Amino acid sequence: MESRRLLKSMARLLDDCKKMRELKQIHSQIITSPYFSKSDNLFLISRLIFFCAVSCSGSLTYASRVFRVTDNPNLPIYNAMIRAYSCQFSNKDHKPHSLVLYKQMLLNCIVPDSITIPFLLKECGSRFYFVVGQSIHAHSVKFGLHHDVYVGNSMIGFYFACGVLTYACNVFDEMSKRDIVSWNSIIIGCLRSAELDMALDLFTRMDKKNIITWNSVITGMVQGARPKEAIEYFKEMLVSREDMIYPDKITLASAISACASLGWLDHGKWVHGYMLRNGIECDMVTRTAMVDMYGKCGNVDMAKRVFKDFPKKDVLAWTSMISVYALHGYGNEAFDLFDEMVACGLRPNPVTFGALLTACAHLGLIERSRWYFNIMKSVYLIDPTVQHYACMVDILGRAGLFDEANRLIASMPIDPDVFVWGALLGACQMHGNVELGEKVAKHLISLQPLNHVFYFTLCDIHAKAGKFDDLENTRALMNDRGIKKDMPGSSMIEVDGIIYEFSIKGSSEVLVEETKSLLYQLTEVMKVDQDTLLILNKQ
Template identity: 75%
Template sequence: MLLNYVVPDGITIPFVIKECVKRVDVVLGMSVHVHSVKFGLQDDVYVGNSMISLYSCGDLMDARKVFDEMSERDVVSWNLIVGGCLRSGEVEMARELFGMMGKRNIVSWNSIISGMVQGGRAKEAVGFFYEMVGLSEGDVVYPDKFTLASVISACALLGWLRYGKWVHGYMLRNGIECDVVIKTALVDMYGKCGNVSMAERVFKDICRKDVLAWTAMVSVYALHGHGDEAFDLFDKMVACGVRPNAVTFGALLTACAHLGLVDRGRWYFNSIRSVYLIEPTVQHYACMVDILGRAGLFDEAERLITNMPMDPDVFVWGALLGACQMHGNVELGEKVAKHLIHLEPLNHAFYATLCDIQAKAGKFDDLENTRALMNERGLKKDTPGNSLIEVDGVVYEFSIKGSSNIMMEEIKSLLSQLSKEIKVDQDTLLIPKEH
């Protein structure tokens, strides 16, 4: 086209840039960008949008520079730069830009809500959804199934059962179609929030269950230690002609680990490759090491790690370390902990576990050396330990820093009473039975 002296316009350039984005070829895209400036198209909003899309694949700052220099912007411009920030992990910049947006459409809201969930800021994602459904009549934007799937995932991550139920009810009240994707998200949410019966109800209501739906329900059973239900559901899944995937086997192996079913765990692990021709992932190996380690089968667990076709990661070694801590295997525990510290020298958790192992073994000199190494590297736990529980719709947070809204004295009293009852039961078990 250029060789024939035909001048491109504001429609030509975006099509060429779209192909560059498809190929993730930023260098070629920059060449096209130069041509767009040469032909005086730099102020065209469609050309500018295509450039934001291009540079979001590479250096986000280049995309931001294009955005800032645009003389005219539309809602697509804003959506592209916000989406680019979220994909690059620049969550604060995305929040700032989203707050500056004038007109927002469903894509705008979906981007910020899903981006917050994926960025580990589920609570803020729920806040944006609440803001979205509370918009006044002139600015109202109705959520679609993508919005709701993201919010349901946020509730699952937070364990907010009451809000999750409200979102479910919102969908039913407003006649929003609950397809297999939404229902699968609901199964996952109810399961992670502890309501297994509701997860079962939603699962049974799915007409055409795909592998993700079956796997979600198997995972719920596995999470709550319902091994028999998980195994039976897996058998039904296979009988229905649905082929399990890698995640399905991860859930089954998790159930085996929780219930201490070593032989069944071995069978599932071996069938991944031999029966279903799926290559086991590093997560499967971590689950199998966990199963063997919990059973005290350290030699077999070490052989499995040695024969792995890929390098074992921190989760594989971490599973073995946890087993060593559980069974008091000091020699292997120290070896594994030191290897993990070598892999991630700034991870506080590995030092803490090593200290625990050394303290219980009475190796106080080694313990002092480990603590000295932590101090030398300036390691300390930045984020205080905390946990959440929802009771009657109220979310309570327990923190090592203190929990002002929690009845701590009553909880301590109850824990003390439970400890006494456990001791009585243990003493009773030690009394020899009369024959």
């Protein structure tokens, strides 16, 4: 009776333990007490190791020492150590201790349970141990654990971590019981694998959704370049009120990003207002997204106001505002803001310099662009990316400095991509540099033989130079390869919060004939105004 009370007391002390110093004192009492049986001792040691291994105040080193001196450790002790090693994995070069312990456990004839398998799969997923993970999967079947929903969810996560979508879907389909984590895991995996339609199909089949489900789909649509659908699902979430789920900061940041991609200012304002009306606190990510949204939608003053209201700004916030200024040609404001950011002790990142070079490109500032490009490397030790090189080539090319642009491309430590060569081709087209333009266009066609843009640019260069034989040869090559402009040109306009899209092929959303009639009337009025102006000038 006394021993049972003492056991409960020790267990309670371990549960309430906050520091390693306290834990070591408890450990000394466990070791020296004569009242604990072997099973009691193992129970307390498992609780002690669990604290050491899992608590943020614990010590994995101490847990390892205790484990090594424990005679015949039981399954809970092995589980605690396996969990600790799998959760604290940070270096692929380190030994996979959790897998070593699992092998030792099997050799000691200890059968794993539904707690063991998931942490082993987590270790395998972190290290991309596909074959080992499949063996763990086989063990879960062997020991009858594969029907456990926790184990099934872990297998889905493992196969997605290894990039094997088919296997993850097979596990999901074969699960006899699924919870909301199962559905969220398979949807998130499909989204990360760029299988957006598959994710949406699963989403529609779900009976019950939580905030993670909605956030995953909305964010996935934004990242998958389908912002219209992201807004549609955001609206659906608001009106469904399913299980009283309300948008959080992640939902709203994604919705704002979608509005920024589409240029939907009124929708973006509404989301901003929704946050203010409902008292949702804006974190750094959401505020930065709002600056980006207002900037891309053309409201620079509102972007500036949101930026100034930041209680504290990180480099991403500064970079976002610099990008807004650069986008709209406010070069001096972008440069001044950069100087202010550096004065605050923040180090710019590669995106910051990309925005500065964009500002230089808008204003044609060659010397300043050279200076930013050089300090990026020499002062801030940032290796230029292909985007930086493409921007520099564009600046030099627009100024007609083709020799310098060619030297810059030749000096690149990385292979120039189509954007770098495309910037040079655009400059050749602008300045009528036929010889270099032909060479660059043919190189781009060899890189992307099905990209219609390069063929049309080459045709334009030939036409302007009067090289009509070459023009016909290029058109014949396009016909042989079936090259044509598949995507029709289109534009969008927002009126009273409704988005209308115009396309060369027409639009189901717009009364095209009425629009044409109005355009004709405006054209006639403009002609009258021009005639009046000519009469006044003659007088």
